[in-house]
Amino acid sequence: MSFLAVFGVFLRLGLTAFGGPVAHLGYFRDEFVARRRWLDDRAYGELIALCQFLPGPASSQAGFALGWMRAGWRGGLAAWLGFTLPSALALTLLALALPAWQGAAWAQGALHGLKLVAVAVVAQAVWGMARALCVDRLHVALSLLAVFAVVFVGGAAGQVAAIAVGAAVGALGGEVAEAQARPAAGLVPPIGRRGGTMLLLAAILLLAATPLVRGWGHGWALFDAFYRAGALVFGGGHVVLPLLQTATVEQGWVTQDAFLAGYGLAQAVPGPLFTFAAWLGAVGQPVPGGLRDAAVAVAAIFLPGLLLVAGTLPWWRALRDRPRAAAAVAGAGAAVVGVLAAALYDPVWRTGVNDARDFAWALAAFLLLARWRLAPWKLVLLAGLGGAAAAAGLWPI
Numbered sequence: 001m002s003f004l005a006v007f008g009v010f011l012r013l014g015l016t017a018f019g020g021p022v023a024h025l026g027y028f029r030d031e032f033v034a035r036r037r038w039l040d041d042r043a044y045g046e047l048i049a050l051c052q053f054l055p056g057p058a059s060s061q062a063g064f065a066l067g068w069m070r071a072g073w074r075g076g077l078a079a080w081l082g083f084t085l086p087s088a089l090a091l092t093l094l095a096l097a098l099p100a101w102q103g104a105a106w107a108q109g110a111l112h113g114l115k116l117v118a119v120a121v122v123a124q125a126v127w128g129m130a131r132a133l134c135v136d137r138l139h140v141a142l143s144l145l146a147v148f149a150v151v152f153v154g155g156a157a158g159q160v161a162a163i164a165v166g167a168a169v170g171a172l173g174g175e176v177a178e179a180q181a182r183p184a185a186g187l188v189p190p191i192g193r194r195g196g197t198m199l200l201l202a203a204i205l206l207l208a209a210t211p212l213v214r215g216w217g218h219g220w221a222l223f224d225a226f227y228r229a230g231a232l233v234f235g236g237g238h239v240v241l242p243l244l245q246t247a248t249v250e251q252g253w254v255t256q257d258a259f260l261a262g263y264g265l266a267q268a269v270p271g272p273l274f275t276f277a278a279w280l281g282a283v284g285q286p287v288p289g290g291l292r293d294a295a296v297a298v299a300a301i302f303l304p305g306l307l308l309v310a311g312t313l314p315w316w317r318a319l320r321d322r323p324r325a326a327a328a329v330a331g332a333g334a335a336v337v338g339v340l341a342a343a344l345y346d347p348v349w350r351t352g353v354n355d356a357r358d359f360a361w362a363l364a365a366f367l368l369l370a371r372w373r374l375a376p377w378k379l380v381l382l383a384g385l386g387g388a389a390a391a392a393g394l395w396p397i
Contacts, residue, residue, distance in 0.1 A: 003074035006067045009036075010082030013063075014271045016377035017083070019118025021272065022343040024059035026118075026125035027376055030369070032066055034128070039066075041132030045333035049163055050316050052336065055231055056305020057240075057274045060084065064306050065189075065313060072190050080306065084298065087271030088278040092294040094265055095282035106388040111268050113361075113387025115352035117379050120365035122344045127370070130337045138173050139334035142166045146338025163335045170331015171324050189313040199311030203304050207231050222284070222293055223300045225251070226277055231304035240273075240301075244280060253284040270380075277301040 009031070017027045025048060032038040039047075047065055051058040060080060067079025134140045146162035153161055189196075210224035225247035233240045241263065248254040254262075262279035269275070281297030282290055353359050365383065368374040 001071050001075070003067075003071045003078040006071045006075045007078035007082045010063060010067065010079045011085070012082075012377060014083040014086040016270055016380045018114040018270045018380060019121060019348065021057060021059040022340060022348060023118040023121050024272070025062065025340070026121035028059070028062060028066070029125050029128065030121070030376055038070060041129055042333065045129055045133050045336050046316070046329055049167075049329070049332040049336050050312060051309060052159055052163055052339065054305065054308045054312060055233055056308060057230075057272050057302070060272045060274065060302060061305050061309040065309050068310060069189060076306075076310070080302065083271055084275060084302065087266075087269040088275040088294070088298050090269045091262065091265060091275055091279040092282045092291060095262065095279045095294070096290065105391040107268065109387040109389070109391025110384040111387065112352075113383035113385075113390070114380060115348075116358060116362045116387075117365055117376075117383045118348050119344070119352045119362040120369055120379070121376060122340065122348050123362075123366050124369050126337060126340050126344055129333075129340065133330075133333040133337055138169075139330065142169060142331050142334040143338040143341070146335040147342045150339055150342035159339050162339055163332050166335025166338075167328040167332040170334070171328035173327055173331065189310070191310075191314055193314045196311045196314035199307050203231070203307035203311065206307075207304065219293070219296055222253075222281065222296050226281075226297045226300035227304060229277075230274070230301040241276075244276065248280050248284065254280055258283050274298075274301050 013024075013027055013031065017024050019026075029041075029044055033041055033044050047062055048058065051061040051065075054061065060083065063083045064076045064080045068076030071078070130143065134143050142165075146166060149162035149165065150158040152158070206227060210220075210227050214221040214224045226244075229240055229243040229247055233243055245259060249256055249259050259280070262276060262283070265279065266273055266276040275298060277297040277300075278294040281293035281295070284293055284297075353362055365379055368379055369376065
Protein backbone atom coordinates (compact mmCIF):
# COMPACT_ATOMS: atom_id res chain seq x y z
CA MET A 1 0.00 0.00 0.00
CA SER A 2 1.31 3.48 -0.87
CA PHE A 3 1.74 6.19 1.74
CA LEU A 4 -0.86 8.28 -0.13
CA ALA A 5 -3.42 5.51 0.36
CA VAL A 6 -2.52 5.37 4.05
CA PHE A 7 -2.95 9.14 4.25
CA GLY A 8 -6.41 8.87 2.71
CA VAL A 9 -7.57 6.23 5.19
CA PHE A 10 -6.33 8.18 8.21
CA LEU A 11 -7.59 11.50 6.88
CA ARG A 12 -11.11 10.05 6.81
CA LEU A 13 -10.63 8.86 10.39
CA GLY A 14 -9.25 12.25 11.38
CA LEU A 15 -12.42 13.87 10.02
CA THR A 16 -14.84 11.47 11.71
CA ALA A 17 -13.19 10.00 14.84
CA PHE A 18 -15.03 11.81 17.62
CA GLY A 19 -15.11 10.75 21.27
CA GLY A 20 -11.54 10.89 22.59
CA PRO A 21 -8.67 8.38 22.62
CA VAL A 22 -10.70 5.40 23.80
CA ALA A 23 -13.21 5.88 21.00
CA HIS A 24 -10.35 6.38 18.53
CA LEU A 25 -9.01 2.93 19.41
CA GLY A 26 -12.46 1.56 18.70
CA TYR A 27 -12.55 3.26 15.30
CA PHE A 28 -9.07 1.89 14.54
CA ARG A 29 -10.08 -1.65 15.46
CA ASP A 30 -13.14 -1.49 13.25
CA GLU A 31 -11.15 -0.11 10.32
CA PHE A 32 -7.89 -2.06 10.50
CA VAL A 33 -8.82 -5.31 12.26
CA ALA A 34 -12.41 -5.98 11.26
CA ARG A 35 -12.55 -4.34 7.82
CA ARG A 36 -9.08 -4.16 6.28
CA ARG A 37 -7.45 -7.00 8.26
CA TRP A 38 -4.08 -5.29 8.48
CA LEU A 39 -3.57 -7.18 11.75
CA ASP A 40 -5.53 -9.46 14.08
CA ASP A 41 -7.12 -8.73 17.44
CA ARG A 42 -4.17 -10.13 19.35
CA ALA A 43 -1.68 -7.94 17.53
CA TYR A 44 -3.94 -4.93 17.99
CA GLY A 45 -4.26 -5.66 21.71
CA GLU A 46 -0.48 -5.90 22.00
CA LEU A 47 -0.04 -2.59 20.22
CA ILE A 48 -2.53 -0.87 22.52
CA ALA A 49 -0.81 -2.37 25.59
CA LEU A 50 2.54 -0.99 24.40
CA CYS A 51 1.12 2.47 23.70
CA GLN A 52 -0.55 2.55 27.13
CA PHE A 53 2.83 1.87 28.75
CA LEU A 54 4.56 4.72 26.93
CA PRO A 55 4.24 8.49 27.46
CA GLY A 56 2.22 10.29 24.83
CA PRO A 57 -1.17 10.04 23.10
CA ALA A 58 -1.98 6.33 22.80
CA SER A 59 -4.37 6.58 19.85
CA SER A 60 -1.97 8.72 17.79
CA GLN A 61 0.92 6.41 18.63
CA ALA A 62 -1.14 3.39 17.55
CA GLY A 63 -2.16 5.13 14.31
CA PHE A 64 1.44 6.09 13.52
CA ALA A 65 2.60 2.51 14.20
CA LEU A 66 -0.12 1.06 11.97
CA GLY A 67 0.84 3.32 9.06
CA TRP A 68 4.56 2.75 9.68
CA MET A 69 4.24 -1.03 9.63
CA ARG A 70 2.07 -0.85 6.51
CA ALA A 71 4.05 1.58 4.33
CA GLY A 72 7.33 2.44 6.07
CA TRP A 73 8.33 5.83 7.41
CA ARG A 74 6.32 7.72 4.84
CA GLY A 75 3.30 5.62 5.77
CA GLY A 76 3.77 6.38 9.48
CA LEU A 77 4.07 10.12 8.87
CA ALA A 78 1.12 10.01 6.47
CA ALA A 79 -1.00 8.22 9.09
CA TRP A 80 -0.08 10.75 11.77
CA LEU A 81 -0.61 13.73 9.48
CA GLY A 82 -3.94 12.45 8.15
CA PHE A 83 -5.29 11.73 11.63
CA THR A 84 -3.97 14.97 13.17
CA LEU A 85 -4.40 17.60 10.45
CA PRO A 86 -8.21 18.06 10.53
CA SER A 87 -8.48 18.88 14.24
CA ALA A 88 -5.21 20.82 14.34
CA LEU A 89 -6.23 22.98 11.39
CA ALA A 90 -9.75 23.48 12.75
CA LEU A 91 -8.49 24.60 16.17
CA THR A 92 -5.91 26.90 14.58
CA LEU A 93 -8.53 28.60 12.42
CA LEU A 94 -10.90 28.89 15.38
CA ALA A 95 -8.13 30.43 17.43
CA LEU A 96 -7.59 33.05 14.74
CA ALA A 97 -11.30 33.85 14.51
CA LEU A 98 -13.06 33.63 17.87
CA PRO A 99 -16.11 31.41 17.38
CA ALA A 100 -19.35 33.28 17.94
CA TRP A 101 -21.24 30.03 17.52
CA GLN A 102 -19.52 28.21 20.40
CA GLY A 103 -22.66 28.28 22.58
CA ALA A 104 -25.14 27.77 19.74
CA ALA A 105 -27.82 25.18 20.44
CA TRP A 106 -27.31 23.30 17.16
CA ALA A 107 -23.59 22.85 17.88
CA GLN A 108 -24.28 21.48 21.36
CA GLY A 109 -26.90 19.11 19.94
CA ALA A 110 -24.54 17.80 17.26
CA LEU A 111 -21.84 17.23 19.88
CA HIS A 112 -24.27 15.24 22.03
CA GLY A 113 -25.17 13.01 19.11
CA LEU A 114 -21.47 12.35 18.48
CA LYS A 115 -20.98 11.38 22.13
CA LEU A 116 -23.62 8.67 21.70
CA VAL A 117 -21.71 7.33 18.71
CA ALA A 118 -18.61 7.16 20.89
CA VAL A 119 -20.51 4.97 23.37
CA ALA A 120 -21.39 2.53 20.60
CA VAL A 121 -17.88 2.48 19.12
CA VAL A 122 -16.20 1.77 22.45
CA ALA A 123 -18.76 -0.88 23.39
CA GLN A 124 -18.13 -2.67 20.10
CA ALA A 125 -14.38 -2.54 20.65
CA VAL A 126 -14.67 -3.95 24.18
CA TRP A 127 -16.93 -6.78 23.03
CA GLY A 128 -14.78 -7.75 20.05
CA MET A 129 -11.49 -7.63 21.93
CA ALA A 130 -12.93 -9.53 24.91
CA ARG A 131 -13.95 -12.40 22.64
CA ALA A 132 -10.45 -12.56 21.16
CA LEU A 133 -8.28 -11.90 24.22
CA CYS A 134 -10.19 -13.21 27.25
CA VAL A 135 -9.96 -16.87 26.24
CA ASP A 136 -10.05 -18.60 29.65
CA ARG A 137 -10.84 -17.97 33.33
CA LEU A 138 -7.44 -16.49 34.11
CA HIS A 139 -7.67 -13.87 31.39
CA VAL A 140 -11.28 -13.04 32.21
CA ALA A 141 -10.18 -12.52 35.84
CA LEU A 142 -7.32 -10.26 34.70
CA SER A 143 -9.76 -8.20 32.69
CA LEU A 144 -12.04 -7.78 35.72
CA LEU A 145 -9.06 -6.95 37.91
CA ALA A 146 -8.08 -4.23 35.47
CA VAL A 147 -11.55 -2.70 35.75
CA PHE A 148 -11.16 -2.50 39.55
CA ALA A 149 -7.65 -1.04 39.23
CA VAL A 150 -8.84 1.73 36.95
CA VAL A 151 -11.92 2.46 39.05
CA PHE A 152 -10.24 2.52 42.47
CA VAL A 153 -6.75 3.78 41.59
CA GLY A 154 -7.86 6.09 38.80
CA GLY A 155 -6.04 8.03 36.11
CA ALA A 156 -3.05 6.93 34.10
CA ALA A 157 -1.53 5.26 37.19
CA GLY A 158 -4.46 2.86 37.40
CA GLN A 159 -4.24 2.02 33.69
CA VAL A 160 -0.49 1.35 33.76
CA ALA A 161 -0.78 -0.61 37.00
CA ALA A 162 -3.58 -2.76 35.57
CA ILE A 163 -1.59 -3.65 32.46
CA ALA A 164 1.59 -4.26 34.47
CA VAL A 165 -0.23 -6.62 36.87
CA GLY A 166 -1.89 -8.36 33.93
CA ALA A 167 1.50 -8.94 32.32
CA ALA A 168 3.07 -10.20 35.57
CA VAL A 169 0.25 -12.58 36.41
CA GLY A 170 0.10 -13.78 32.82
CA ALA A 171 3.83 -14.58 32.92
CA LEU A 172 3.50 -16.42 36.22
CA GLY A 173 0.56 -18.38 34.85
CA GLY A 174 3.08 -19.99 32.54
CA GLU A 175 0.68 -21.45 29.97
CA VAL A 176 -0.55 -19.67 26.89
CA ALA A 177 -3.61 -20.77 25.00
CA GLU A 178 -2.85 -22.14 21.56
CA ALA A 179 -4.67 -19.26 19.90
CA GLN A 180 -2.50 -16.81 21.84
CA ALA A 181 0.77 -18.65 21.24
CA ARG A 182 0.64 -18.11 17.50
CA PRO A 183 2.56 -15.10 16.19
CA ALA A 184 0.40 -11.98 16.17
CA ALA A 185 -0.51 -11.24 12.56
CA GLY A 186 0.57 -7.82 11.28
CA LEU A 187 2.72 -6.55 14.18
CA VAL A 188 6.04 -6.40 12.29
CA PRO A 189 8.06 -3.16 12.56
CA PRO A 190 10.19 -2.23 9.52
CA ILE A 191 13.40 -1.65 11.53
CA GLY A 192 15.53 -3.79 13.84
CA ARG A 193 16.57 -3.38 17.44
CA ARG A 194 19.60 -1.23 16.57
CA GLY A 195 17.39 1.27 14.80
CA GLY A 196 14.94 1.17 17.69
CA THR A 197 17.73 1.94 20.15
CA MET A 198 18.79 4.97 18.10
CA LEU A 199 15.23 6.33 18.15
CA LEU A 200 14.93 5.86 21.90
CA LEU A 201 18.23 7.67 22.42
CA ALA A 202 17.02 10.50 20.17
CA ALA A 203 13.87 10.92 22.28
CA ILE A 204 15.90 11.06 25.50
CA LEU A 205 18.55 13.42 24.12
CA LEU A 206 15.91 15.84 22.85
CA LEU A 207 14.30 15.89 26.29
CA ALA A 208 17.67 16.76 27.84
CA ALA A 209 18.70 19.28 25.17
CA THR A 210 15.55 21.37 24.63
CA PRO A 211 15.90 23.37 27.91
CA LEU A 212 19.33 24.49 26.72
CA VAL A 213 17.89 26.26 23.66
CA ARG A 214 14.92 28.02 25.30
CA GLY A 215 16.81 31.31 25.24
CA TRP A 216 17.27 31.27 21.47
CA GLY A 217 13.81 32.73 20.85
CA HIS A 218 10.09 32.21 21.45
CA GLY A 219 9.86 29.39 18.91
CA TRP A 220 12.55 27.38 20.72
CA ALA A 221 10.94 28.02 24.11
CA LEU A 222 7.62 26.88 22.65
CA PHE A 223 9.19 23.69 21.30
CA ASP A 224 10.76 22.93 24.68
CA ALA A 225 7.51 23.46 26.60
CA PHE A 226 5.37 21.30 24.33
CA TYR A 227 7.99 18.57 23.79
CA ARG A 228 8.36 18.26 27.57
CA ALA A 229 4.59 18.03 28.02
CA GLY A 230 4.34 15.26 25.42
CA ALA A 231 7.32 13.36 26.84
CA LEU A 232 6.35 13.37 30.50
CA VAL A 233 2.63 12.60 30.47
CA PHE A 234 1.35 9.03 30.78
CA GLY A 235 -2.19 8.29 29.68
CA GLY A 236 -2.50 11.02 27.05
CA GLY A 237 -5.68 12.95 26.37
CA HIS A 238 -6.98 14.91 29.33
CA VAL A 239 -3.94 13.98 31.46
CA VAL A 240 -1.77 16.43 29.49
CA LEU A 241 -3.92 19.45 30.38
CA PRO A 242 -2.27 20.30 33.74
CA LEU A 243 1.15 20.22 32.08
CA LEU A 244 -0.07 22.44 29.26
CA GLN A 245 -1.62 24.90 31.69
CA THR A 246 1.68 25.15 33.54
CA ALA A 247 3.60 25.52 30.30
CA THR A 248 1.39 28.23 28.81
CA VAL A 249 -0.85 30.00 31.34
CA GLU A 250 1.76 30.26 34.11
CA GLN A 251 4.33 31.42 31.54
CA GLY A 252 2.01 34.25 30.53
CA TRP A 253 1.70 33.03 26.96
CA VAL A 254 -2.03 32.26 27.14
CA THR A 255 -4.74 33.72 29.38
CA GLN A 256 -6.79 31.42 31.59
CA ASP A 257 -9.97 32.35 29.68
CA ALA A 258 -8.36 31.55 26.33
CA PHE A 259 -7.02 28.27 27.70
CA LEU A 260 -10.47 27.15 28.91
CA ALA A 261 -12.19 28.29 25.71
CA GLY A 262 -9.75 26.28 23.61
CA TYR A 263 -10.18 23.24 25.83
CA GLY A 264 -13.95 23.41 25.33
CA LEU A 265 -13.54 23.60 21.56
CA ALA A 266 -11.09 20.69 21.57
CA GLN A 267 -13.93 18.47 22.79
CA ALA A 268 -16.01 19.33 19.73
CA VAL A 269 -13.53 18.41 16.99
CA PRO A 270 -12.54 14.92 15.84
CA GLY A 271 -9.07 13.49 16.20
CA PRO A 272 -6.58 13.53 19.09
CA LEU A 273 -7.02 15.89 22.04
CA PHE A 274 -3.29 16.68 21.85
CA THR A 275 -4.13 18.99 18.93
CA PHE A 276 -5.29 21.40 21.64
CA ALA A 277 -1.63 22.44 21.30
CA ALA A 278 -2.51 24.05 17.96
CA TRP A 279 -4.97 26.42 19.67
CA LEU A 280 -2.45 27.30 22.37
CA GLY A 281 0.29 27.98 19.84
CA ALA A 282 -1.98 30.10 17.65
CA VAL A 283 -3.29 32.35 20.45
CA GLY A 284 0.00 32.50 22.38
CA GLN A 285 1.71 35.72 23.36
CA PRO A 286 3.79 37.89 23.26
CA VAL A 287 2.14 38.21 19.85
CA PRO A 288 -0.51 35.92 18.38
CA GLY A 289 1.47 32.96 17.13
CA GLY A 290 -0.64 32.10 14.12
CA LEU A 291 0.05 29.16 11.86
CA ARG A 292 3.79 28.98 12.56
CA ASP A 293 3.54 28.63 16.33
CA ALA A 294 0.55 26.31 16.02
CA ALA A 295 2.63 24.01 13.79
CA VAL A 296 5.60 24.13 16.20
CA ALA A 297 3.40 23.29 19.19
CA VAL A 298 1.68 20.36 17.45
CA ALA A 299 4.93 18.88 16.12
CA ALA A 300 6.66 19.23 19.49
CA ILE A 301 3.92 17.65 21.60
CA PHE A 302 3.53 14.60 19.35
CA LEU A 303 7.21 14.01 18.54
CA PRO A 304 8.33 12.23 21.76
CA GLY A 305 5.45 9.77 21.70
CA LEU A 306 6.09 8.84 18.07
CA LEU A 307 9.82 8.37 18.66
CA LEU A 308 9.15 6.20 21.71
CA VAL A 309 6.66 3.87 20.05
CA ALA A 310 8.84 3.46 16.94
CA GLY A 311 11.91 2.81 19.10
CA THR A 312 10.18 0.33 21.40
CA LEU A 313 8.32 -1.79 18.84
CA PRO A 314 11.38 -3.76 17.60
CA TRP A 315 12.27 -4.74 21.18
CA TRP A 316 8.64 -5.48 21.99
CA ARG A 317 8.47 -7.96 19.12
CA ALA A 318 11.68 -9.71 20.20
CA LEU A 319 10.46 -10.08 23.79
CA ARG A 320 6.99 -11.13 22.75
CA ASP A 321 8.32 -14.13 20.78
CA ARG A 322 9.76 -15.70 23.96
CA PRO A 323 7.31 -18.17 25.60
CA ARG A 324 7.29 -16.46 29.01
CA ALA A 325 6.99 -13.05 27.38
CA ALA A 326 4.18 -14.38 25.20
CA ALA A 327 2.27 -15.32 28.37
CA ALA A 328 2.95 -11.86 29.82
CA VAL A 329 1.68 -10.16 26.66
CA ALA A 330 -1.45 -12.30 26.70
CA GLY A 331 -2.09 -11.16 30.27
CA ALA A 332 -1.48 -7.54 29.35
CA GLY A 333 -3.90 -7.87 26.43
CA ALA A 334 -6.62 -9.16 28.74
CA ALA A 335 -5.97 -6.22 31.08
CA VAL A 336 -6.35 -3.81 28.16
CA VAL A 337 -9.88 -5.13 27.69
CA GLY A 338 -10.62 -4.20 31.31
CA VAL A 339 -9.08 -0.76 30.88
CA LEU A 340 -11.29 -0.12 27.86
CA ALA A 341 -14.34 -1.48 29.69
CA ALA A 342 -13.75 0.91 32.60
CA ALA A 343 -13.34 3.81 30.16
CA LEU A 344 -16.60 2.78 28.48
CA TYR A 345 -18.34 3.79 31.71
CA ASP A 346 -16.19 6.80 32.60
CA PRO A 347 -15.81 9.05 30.70
CA VAL A 348 -17.60 7.73 27.59
CA TRP A 349 -20.93 6.59 29.09
CA ARG A 350 -21.13 9.21 31.84
CA THR A 351 -20.56 12.12 29.48
CA GLY A 352 -22.72 10.76 26.66
CA VAL A 353 -25.77 9.00 28.12
CA ASN A 354 -27.97 11.26 30.24
CA ASP A 355 -31.32 9.43 30.21
CA ALA A 356 -33.22 6.43 28.85
CA ARG A 357 -33.69 8.09 25.48
CA ASP A 358 -29.94 8.49 25.09
CA PHE A 359 -29.50 4.85 26.04
CA ALA A 360 -31.93 3.79 23.32
CA TRP A 361 -30.04 5.79 20.67
CA ALA A 362 -26.68 4.47 21.85
CA LEU A 363 -27.99 0.91 21.68
CA ALA A 364 -29.30 1.51 18.16
CA ALA A 365 -25.91 2.88 17.13
CA PHE A 366 -24.18 -0.18 18.61
CA LEU A 367 -26.44 -2.53 16.64
CA LEU A 368 -25.84 -0.57 13.44
CA LEU A 369 -22.10 -1.03 13.93
CA ALA A 370 -22.00 -4.58 15.25
CA ARG A 371 -24.82 -6.28 13.33
CA TRP A 372 -25.49 -4.19 10.23
CA ARG A 373 -21.81 -3.21 9.78
CA LEU A 374 -22.57 0.42 9.04
CA ALA A 375 -19.35 2.34 8.41
CA PRO A 376 -18.47 4.46 11.47
CA TRP A 377 -18.08 7.66 9.45
CA LYS A 378 -21.65 7.28 8.17
CA LEU A 379 -22.89 6.81 11.71
CA VAL A 380 -20.96 9.93 12.81
CA LEU A 381 -22.61 11.94 10.05
CA LEU A 382 -26.08 10.67 10.94
CA ALA A 383 -25.57 11.31 14.65
CA GLY A 384 -24.21 14.81 14.13
CA LEU A 385 -27.08 15.83 11.88
CA GLY A 386 -29.60 14.12 14.17
CA GLY A 387 -28.24 15.91 17.23
CA ALA A 388 -28.36 19.29 15.50
CA ALA A 389 -31.92 18.61 14.35
CA ALA A 390 -32.91 17.56 17.88
CA ALA A 391 -31.57 20.82 19.28
CA ALA A 392 -33.85 22.62 16.84
CA GLY A 393 -36.82 20.50 18.02
CA LEU A 394 -37.04 18.57 14.77
CA TRP A 395 -35.88 15.12 15.96
CA PRO A 396 -36.17 13.23 19.28
CA ILE A 397 -32.64 12.39 20.38
